[in-house]
Structures are given as structure tokens and as C-alpha cells.
Amino acid sequence: MANELYTRTNQKIYFAGLSLEALGRAEEGKEMNAIALIQAGREAALFHLYGALLGLCHEIAGFYRLPQAGSPRAEMIMNREVLESMAIPELAELVEMAQSPDSWIARLLKAHADMFQPPRVPHVPKGDVTQPLIVAVAMQEDEPKPLSREELEGWRQALKKMALRFREGLNEC
Secondary structure (H helix, E strand, C coil), X not given: CCCCHHHHHHHHHHHHHHHHHHHHHXXXXXXXXXXXXXXXXXXXXXXXXXXXXXXXXXXXXXHCCCHHHHCCCHHHCCCHHHHHHCCCHHHHHHHHHXXXXXXXXXXXXXXXXXXXXXXXXXXXXXXXXCCCCCCCCCCXXXXXXXXXXXXXXXXXXXXXXXXXXXXXXXXXX
């Protein structure tokens, strides 16, 4: 394999596809441990999608010879401070999408960060024993639904298209 920056991005996009295929097989539920395989497939796909996004950031940073070219996290490249040091259109698009909570990049970054959070026990309010006729009711937030395979695949396709589009502009004439 060539030692070009784009090879890592392509590799991670491919690995995300393999993880999504494994997730699809696990969702068929034929295995005894299907629930664990679904979670593992979802996390593996998310891990590789984040890696592909980081690879794309490395491609951009490497092309423009930014000092952040070796950053271990995409967020270290996709921020306003880096953008203010040099006006880079590809980076500007990534930063804008990362800061827009409804964009797929922002959702990808949040989902990736959430993987490293410990499980949370739902808070159940204690009942007041002095008032047996009053029932304690709490409006609890619903747990977020796990990412679907279709949404993860959509992110993969969007990342693929973005990488191809960016590479067209990054070619030196």
C-alpha cells in the first residue's frame, strides 16, 4: 500500500463498511449473542468512521502543511483557531459542519465521544413516605436510541463523497 495520506482514509472507510456488514448479519439475530454482536458492530463502525474523518483531516492538514497535521484527534484540526491561522475552504466546511448540531459530522463526533462515557444509572426519585396518597412522578429523559445501521451507512457514504470532492480540489495543477 502506498504511504500517502489518502490510503488511511480509504482504509477506514472500507473497514467501516466491513463493520456495517457484520452489524447487518448480527441484526438478523441468528447468533446466541446477537445483542453483543450488534453493539460490537455498531461501535466498530463508529470507531472506523471517526478514523476516516480523522484521516480526511490529516489529508487536508498535510496538503496545506499545517502544524496540526499529526494530531491524534479530529477535533484538534477541526476548530476555529486552526481555521483562523489559515483560510482553508475544506477545513472551513468541516468546522461549520462540526459546530452545527444537526449535521452528520457533529452527530458522528458526539456519538464517538459518547462511546467513552461510563454507563449511567437512571435516577429514580424516592417516594415521600409521609404522604402515601401522593405518587412521585418524574419526567425522565428517554434514553437515546442506538444508532441504526442505515444512519451509520449514510455517514459512511457522505464521508466517501466528501473525501472525493475534497481530493479534487486538493490536487496541485
